[in-house]
Amino acid sequence: MSIEDFLVRQLGLAKDLVENRISTIFLNGCCVDHIETAVIEDGSVLALSAALPGLAGASLRRGGYYACLRESITRSEEIFNGRMHEGVIVVKLFNLLIGELGPVFLKKGIIMFRSDIAAFFRGCNQDFWNQVESAHLEDRSVVSSILAGEDIYRGAESILISVCEPGDRE
Amino acid sequence: MENILRIKMGEEGGPKITVEPIGQYAGLGGRALTSAIVSKEVPPDCHPLSEDNKVVIAPGLLSGSAAAMSGRISVGCKSPLTGGIKESNSGGQPSQVLARLGYAAIVLEGKPESDDLYMIFINKDGVKIVVDNSLRMLGNYETVEKMKQKFGDKISCISIGPAGEMRLAAASIAFTDMELRPARHAGRGGPGAVMGSKNIKIIVLDDTGLPMRQPKDQEKFKEANRIFVEGLRKHGVTGEALPAYGTNVLTNILNEAGAYPTYNFKQGTFAGASKISGETEAALETERGGVATHGCHRGCVIRCSGIYNDKDGHFVSKQPEYETVWAHGADCGIDDMDKIAMLDFLDDNYGLDTIEMGVTIGVAMEGGLLKFGDADGAINLIHEVGKGSPLGRIIGSGAAVTGKAFGVEKIPVVKGQAIPAYDPRGVKGLGVTYATSPMGADHTAGYATATNILKVGGFVDPLIPQGQVELSRNLQIATAAIDSTGMCLFIAFAILDQPETFQALIDLLNSFTGLSLTADGVAEYGKKILTMERDFNMRAGFTKEQDRLPAFFRKQRLAPHNVVFDVPDAELDQVFNW
Numbered sequence: 001m002s003i004e005d006f007l008v009r010q011l012g013l014a015k016d017l018v019e020n021r022i023s024t025i026f027l028n029g030c031c032v033d034h035i036e037t038a039v040i041e042d043g044s045v046l047a048l049s050a051a052l053p054g055l056a057g058a059s060l061r062r063g064g065y066y067a068c069l070r071e072s073i074t075r076s077e078e079i080f081n082g083r084m085h086e087g088v089i090v091v092k093l094f095n096l097l098i099g100e101l102g103p104v105f106l107k108k109g110i111i112m113f114r115s116d117i118a119a120f121f122r123g124c125n126q127d128f129w130n131q132v133e134s135a136h137l138e139d140r141s142v143v144s145s146i147l148a149g150e151d152i153y154r155g156a157e158s159i160l161i162s163v164c165e166p167g168d169r170e
Numbered sequence: 171m172e173n174i175l176r177i178k179m180g181e182e183g184g185p186k187i188t189v190e191p192i193g194q195y196a197g198l199g200g201r202a203l204t205s206a207i208v209s210k211e212v213p214p215d216c217h218p219l220s221e222d223n224k225v226v227i228a229p230g231l232l233s234g235s236a237a238a239m240s241g242r243i244s245v246g247c248k249s250p251l252t253g254g255i256k257e258s259n260s261g262g263q264p265s266q267v268l269a270r271l272g273y274a275a276i277v278l279e280g281k282p283e284s285d286d287l288y289m290i291f292i293n294k295d296g297v298k299i300v301v302d303n304s305l306r307m308l309g310n311y312e313t314v315e316k317m318k319q320k321f322g323d324k325i326s327c328i329s330i331g332p333a334g335e336m337r338l339a340a341a342s343i344a345f346t347d348m349e350l351r352p353a354r355h356a357g358r359g360g361p362g363a364v365m366g367s368k369n370i371k372i373i374v375l376d377d378t379g380l381p382m383r384q385p386k387d388q389e390k391f392k393e394a395n396r397i398f399v400e401g402l403r404k405h406g407v408t409g410e411a412l413p414a415y416g417t418n419v420l421t422n423i424l425n426e427a428g429a430y431p432t433y434n435f436k437q438g439t440f441a442g443a444s445k446i447s448g449e450t451e452a453a454l455e456t457e458r459g460g461v462a463t464h465g466c467h468r469g470c471v472i473r474c475s476g477i478y479n480d481k482d483g484h485f486v487s488k489q490p491e492y493e494t495v496w497a498h499g500a501d502c503g504i505d506d507m508d509k510i511a512m513l514d515f516l517d518d519n520y521g522l523d524t525i526e527m528g529v530t531i532g533v534a535m536e537g538g539l540l541k542f543g544d545a546d547g548a549i550n551l552i553h554e555v556g557k558g559s560p561l562g563r564i565i566g567s568g569a570a571v572t573g574k575a576f577g578v579e580k581i582p583v584v585k586g587q588a589i590p591a592y593d594p595r596g597v598k599g600l601g602v603t604y605a606t607s608p609m610g611a612d613h614t615a616g617y618a619t620a621t622n623i624l625k626v627g628g629f630v631d632p633l634i635p636q637g638q639v640e641l642s643r644n645l646q647i648a649t650a651a652i653d654s655t656g657m658c659l660f661i662a663f664a665i666l667d668q669p670e671t672f673q674a675l676i677d678l679l680n681s682f683t684g685l686s687l688t689a690d691g692v693a694e695y696g697k698k699i700l701t702m703e704r705d706f707n708m709r710a711g712f713t714k715e716q717d718r719l720p721a722f723f724r725k726q727r728l729a730p731h732n733v734v735f736d737v738p739d740a741e742l743d744q745v746f747n748w
Contacts, residue, residue: 023406024423026423026426026427029426029428029730029731031427047423047426049422049423050406050410051406051407051410051411051663052411052419052420053407053411053412053417053419053474053660054417054420054613055599055600055603055616055645056420056424056429056592056597056600056613057407057420057663058663059597059599060423060427066599066641068638068641069598069638069641070427070429070596070599071598072595072596072598072731072733073427073428073429073596073597073731073733092422092426094419094422094423094449095419095422095448095449096406096410096414
């Protein structure tokens with residue numbers, strides 16, 4: 001699917017937000033100028049950023065005036081055939097978009113490696129745990145503190161985790 | 171700002187102070203003024219540390235006024251690092267204070283015969299210069315602390331550390347910030363060495379009792395300033411990204427782009443980038459009771475700086491900027507933010523350019539002096555510079571000298587000055603500016619991204635590769651003009667995207683000075699500055715052969731994109747054809 005399909009149709013982000021807020025996009029390390037034709041495939045790495053300072057920041061900007069300054073790392077023009085396939089991609093959110101898009105991804109669900117997810121929960125402070133109302137593992141209610149142990153994820157290399165707001169699970 | 175203060179250090183009977191009208195230099199400020207004086211008064215073939223060289227310290231045209239963001243100050247001289255003309259600029263308080271004291275520039279000239287060290291004090295009553303050998307080889311922080319005890323905390327200071335006293339080619343000149351910390355530096359090109367060659371340790375400024383500089387047209391100025399500030403606040407870069415994360419917001423992105431020079435420009439990505447990114451840095455600062463959003467001078471509305479504390483909440487340094495974090499971080503394979511902040515502090519205290527020092531240590535690592543990633547070894551090397559050991563003097567002389575001393579082929583410098591944090595193989599347009607700027611490799615030389623509004627050199631199609639030379643030319647012209655206003659270069663993003671903000675900048679200049687500048691006039695101003703600078707360099711013996719990147723950028727491919735710098739020399743030679 002195209003990056004535009006992913007952001008607008010799959011994630012449900014407003015087109016205006018995608019146009020104006022996500023100003024810098026990399027697909028597999030290459031700068032993207034045209035999100036409607038840049039194709040995401042299984043295994044792709046997509047990085048999203050808000051506007052950046054510096055001439056470098058201006059150069060990396062999507063379709064920006066200074067795009068030619070970095071033409072050697074620009075993703076070549078593609079023709080999107082409209083076909084869709086299932087797949088897993090890595091999404092990186094940078095700077096202001098961490099706070100703005102993070103909740104969208106967490107609600108949809110993200111996949112984490114077993115070791116990463118346990119390490120993440122081990123690093124969370126009491127303020128974090130105080131805000132956790134309940135935890136569910138494969139639809140079973142669990143004591144939230146056990147999420148920090150790797151043992152409970154045994155048998156799975158990666159885990160889909162989603163974060164719900166109060167009332168979402170009803 | 172009607173006067174130029176000259177301090178002649180080599181006069182019989184001791185230093186002589188003269189104050190003269192600005193005269194032939196009227197209408198010039200900041201970089202335009204420093205480059206005009208150096209170009210006209212310094213013999214291009216002189217030794218940079220000789221009596222013939224001069225240090226020119228000039229606030230911008232709008233400095234000392236109520237104009238937002240007008241606190242940049244320019245330092246000019248013949249550079250001991252590049253051998254060419256140098257303008258290096260800094261934030262901090264002194265620009266505003268010096269302008270309110272009425273000086274368009276301080277010119278330090280001549281050379282004393284004795285080795286006495288001098289302190290200069292300037293206030294509304296005049297200028298005093300006294301011998302103060304108790305300051306010898308003190309760090310910038312201790313030097314300023316002594317001045318604070320002597321004159322109180324309403325002062326601002328311009329000083330050099332031990333590196334400047336030792337006349338090392340990477341020595342900076344420090345400018346104090348709002349908290350009276352010597353944390354802002356004119357670092358590039360070694361101006362601290364030239365100040366050191368004049369035996370001047372510190373200039374203390376006190377504008378107590380002096381009013382803000384007043385515009386010619388108060389109403390128009392006030393309105394223009396309002397629109398200008400509004401434009402900065404509403405823009406995504408100046409109003410959000412920079413205040414939240416500082417310039418280091420670029421780390422993750424340049425790394426993602428594969429243009430983040432790592433292990434002495436060996437590759438374009440660094441595995442430890444996220445540990446030293448602006449996002450991580452800001453979170454650490456907040457968590458430890460520091461500050462992630464902080465201005466370097468009064469009147470700054472972008473506030474891209476911060477305060478970096480250690481784990482126990484004690485001050486380590488001001489927020490290390492992107493270039494510093496990269497130079498001491500990825501370029502040396504170091505991913506420990508605490509160590510990088512310590513290196514930043516040591517550079518500031520000993521009075522060293524952080525970019526030059528980081529790149530130099532990367533070159534030393536390539537030469538086998540220490541291993542990539544050895545953060546404690548890097549800290550020890552900066553201490554060696556501060557002590558003035560033979561090894562420290564080599565390191566403090568910069569990347570080119572260090573590369574020769576350790577038999578390194580891959581030395582990332584242009585005109586002897588270390589290349590900053592954007593690999594020119596990935597962002598070739600920046601490579602054009604690195605190669606051709608009269609200043610040597612300088613990421614800020616072509617920074618003012620307002621060329622589409624200025625339309626300097628005619629309209630350029632940015633989507634064709636051949637546009638890179640034209641864009642670099644136009645960027646350098648626009649930057650030279652902004653460097654002369656005293657305005658922080660970060661305003662460039664707002665004026666790029668918002669024509670009304672650019673117009674507000676011109677209105678600010680016109681209502682303040684009484685001039686009738688247009689966008690075309692601003693472009694001509696920029697060209698005039700670059701022409702003076704190029705002319706000086708040509709008279710100093712520079713040819714087109716100096717307008718080149720080191721050969722390895724054309725030969726060694728940069729992973730992960732496997733690209734080389736391939737802009738033809740013939741195109742580089744067209745940059746200044748206007």
